Amino acid sequence: MKMRNPPVNSLSLEFLTELLISLEKLENDKTFRGIIITSDCPGIFSAGLDLLEMYGRDPAHCAEYWKAVQELWLRVYLSNLVVIGAINGISPAGGCLLSLSCDYRVLANNPKYAIGLNETLLGIIAPFWFKDVLVNTIGHRAAERALQLGFLFPPSDALQVGIVDQVVPEDQVQSTARSVMAQWLAIPDHARQLTKNLVRKPTADRLLQQRDADIQNFVRFISRDSIQKSLHVYLEKLKQKKG
Numbered sequence: 325m326k327m328r329n330p331p332v333n334s335l336s337l338e339f340l341t342e343l344l345i346s347l348e349k350l351e352n353d354k355t356f357r358g359i360i361i362t363s364d365c366p367g368i369f370s371a372g373l374d375l376l377e378m379y380g381r382d383p384a385h386c387a388e389y390w391k392a393v394q395e396l397w398l399r400v401y402l403s404n405l406v407v408i409g410a411i412n413g414i415s416p417a418g419g420c421l422l423s424l425s426c427d428y429r430v431l432a433n434n435p436k437y438a439i440g441l442n443e444t445l446l447g448i449i450a451p452f453w454f455k456d457v458l459v460n461t462i463g464h465r466a467a468e469r470a471l472q473l474g475f476l477f478p479p480s481d482a483l484q485v486g487i488v489d490q491v492v493p494e495d496q497v498q499s500t501a502r503s504v505m506a507q508w509l510a511i512p513d514h515a516r517q518l519t520k521n522l523v524r525k526p527t528a529d530r531l532l533q534q535r536d537a538d539i540q541n542f543v544r545f546i547s548r549d550s551i552q553k554s555l556h557v558y559l560e561k562l563k564q565k566k567g
């Protein structure tokens with residue numbers, strides 16, 4: 325699955341909906357046993373959640389958006405398919421969550437391709453289920469530092485901390501992802517799927533048990549004047565970077 329939402333594969337409501345529909349189709353087609361998620365935008369896996377879906381929007385829109393974010397995460401995280409991330413670009417915040425929700429992550433060895441939950445740098449916070457997935461992946465201590473400081477790990481650090489499973493030369497990302505897929509597909513589906521569910525269900529259940537409350541918390545938080553100001557400043561910084 326090649327993500328194509330130029331210029332930066334930001335996860336807008338429309339793009340999330342497209343991804344959800346595509347995933348659902350693949351899940352329902354029994355001829356598919358695995359997917360490799362990668363990007364069609366040069367140098368960018370995904371710029372994460374679309375800031376314009378959270379900035380200057382009314383509460384109803386923010387609630388609809390957050391529901392779609394939850395939905396995509398649950399679908400990828402709990403997918404019965406083998407999901408491999410072929411991460412061929414930078415993947416901050418929501419892009420990192422998407423990567424972390426794969427069963428295996430292969431990152432291209434380019435110092436620009438940083439990965440991490442950088443929410444604090446935007447003046448916002450990573451929701452508890454983003455945090456849970458990071459803690460599950462790199463452990464409590466590494467996650468508490470990474471989250472507070474908004475670390476974006478370059479490939480060598482990403483491998484060391486375990487946020488990705490493999491770092492390979494850029495031209496080998498897709499072929500490596502395909503070899504990894506072959507290894508994973510050698511395992512009988514039912515045994516692998518039940519095991520995946522056993523490991524991941526408690527984390528997903530934490531959100532499933534309070535989805536509506538999570539939406540309300542998000543809407544309340546994102547609608548605060550101080551948070552809207554932080555988003556404004558961050559968006560202005562992105563604009564000014566262009567010069």
Ligand SMILES: CCCCC/C=C\C/C=C\C/C=C/C(=O)SCCNC(=O)CCNC(=O)[C@H](O)C(C)(C)COP(=O)(O)OP(=O)(O)OC[C@H]1O[C@@H](n2cnc3c(N)ncnc32)[C@H](O)[C@@H]1OP(=O)(O)O
Binds near residue numbers: 375419446448546
């Ligand atoms: C108590 C209860 C709490 C509940 C929880 C509450 C809140 C938390 C909520 C959400 C969590 C947030 C998750 C996220 O994912 S936030 C997004 C994080 N993403 C980033 O920080 C990346 C920002 N982008 C960049 O750093 C760069 O754009 C890039 C990806 C490195 C690419 O750089 P490049 O130089 O190639 O491109 P530009 O910077 O010029 O960008 C082109 C164009 O795209 C716009 N853009 C970039 N990123 C985003 C984005 N994430 N959303 C929307 N738009 C984006 C950028 O502004 C440019 O637009 P322009 O119009 O100027 O062309």
